[in-house]
Amino acid sequence: MSIINQKNSKLSEEYRQLIALPFLSELDANRMAEILELANLDESLNSLIEEIEMTDYLKLEKWNQGLRNL
Secondary structure (H helix, E strand, O other), X not given: OOHHHHHHHHHHHHHHHHHOOOOXXXXXXXXXXXXXXXXXXOHHHHHHHHHHHXXXXXXXXXXXXXXXXX
């Protein structure tokens, strides 16, 4: 794995952890903004973040569907 891929993998994992938080501190929000700025400049990182967001969206949608079926 190249150094850039390793860096993007670490950044995307950090992003995954940040979006899982129930609320963001100012420091967390600033870090998330930094990661998203980097993703705007790097298509590979952007793709990883999009994948994370889509996965989380689908999990939430499945959970909401379960609630609707109650």
